[in-house]
Amino acid sequence: MDRSTVVRRVVRWYDQEARDLPWRHRDATPWMIMVSEFMLQQTPVERVRGPWASWVERWPTPTALADAPAGEAVRAWGRLGYPRRALRLHQAATAIRDHHDGQVPRGIDDLLALPGVGSYTAAAIASFAFRQRHLVLDTNVRRVLSRVAQGRAHPDPTPTRAERDLAVEFLPTRPERAARWAVASMELGALVCTARSPRCEACPVTSACVWYAEGRPAWDGPPRRGQGYDGTDRQCRGALLAVLRSSDEPVTDADLEAAWPEASQRDRCLASLVADGLVVPAGDALWSLPR
DNA sequence: CAGCCGTGGAG
DNA sequence: TCTCCAAGGCT
Incomplete structure (x- = not known):
């Protein structure tokens, strides 16, 4: 089966x-799509729905957000995780x-130059x-291609040149088709060709899939790095920032001591x-979200 | 460039 | 319970 058939x-x-x-709807603006992409970085779709809706209602344009204090963006980010994304979006x-x-740029180089856009x-x-x-x-496409074309259960930790070359072979010529x-x-990677329990019985391209044909061999590459969380600085930062988010006024050293x-x-x-830049000093032993 | 940066749900 | 990992980016 050739690539165009896949x-x-x-x-x-x-x-x-x-x-x-909602960010796939016909009336979704580039800004709404951009907001969704920031929120979806390392965060599952189902957790993004709510915050996304609130966010784009409150700040329907880039200018609306830019005119708001950065700290409000951090507050509205809530518990989505990686709050630096909120700051970079602002x-x-x-x-x-x-x-x-005030318009989301169309050019790939202009987009790449924006903070938080890789x-x-x-x-x-x-x-x-x-x-x-x-x-x-993204991680979904990389997994799909690693299985279909390479017979590997997972892609390498970081994309290689060879992987990009392979992916380009699947990319249709016409822009609309490519999109x-x-x-x-x-x-497909999110719903069927998942990392944990792939649903190959529901996949439209099993007959073209090397990994499937070879009996779905287990991952034999380098061990996938676990993350760990308890007691880490990330957990500590999260606990401190949660205190800041929950208060409309500057918090004290004592408030932070209670949290950690x-x-x-x-x-x-x-x-x-x-x-x-997620926290700023607000006086003697006082801290607040940025203005 | 390997390590760091949050959070919560699923298996 | 514990492990994995989810539309990455930055340094």
Whole structure:
């Protein structure tokens, strides 16, 4: 089975099985799509729905967000995780307001220059919002291709040149078709060709899948790095920032001590939050979200 | 560039 | 319970 057949089958599958996600609606603006892409970085779809709806209602344009205090963006981020994304989204909105006439830029290089926009997110915005032809290589697409074309259960930790070359072979020539393939292959990875328990019986391309043909061999590459969380600085930062988010006024050192008793780690994490711009000093032993 | 950066749900 | 991992980006 050739690549164009794989593309055709996956796109047809998508037309029937795609989830109804608000940022995919016809009236979704590039900004709404951009917000969804920031929130979806390392965060599951079902957890993004609610915050996304609130966010785009409150800040329907990049300028609306840019005109708000950065701390409000951090507060509205809630418990989505990786709150630096909220800050970068605010910074990106500011850049769009100041340098792009308030409109999300169409050019891939302009997109890449925005804070928090890397190769994946730039390609995703250009593809989903502006229907351009780009390689949208997220973890889902990488897994689909590693199985279908390489017979491997998982892709390597970071994309290689060879992997990109392979992915380009699947990318249709016509931009609209390429955009459909991008979203469809991502959806297949999210719903069927999943990391944990793939549903091969529901897959439209098992007959083209090397991994399936070889009996779904287990991952034999380098051990996948676990993350760990308890007691880490990430947990500490999260606990401190949660205190900040829950208060409309500056919080005290005592408030932070209550949230994380261990002093040296608390101090280190508070300093890192300040360095990141997520927290700012607000007077003697007082701390607040940024203005 | 390997390590870091949150959080919560599923198996 | 514990492990895995979810539309990455940055340094």
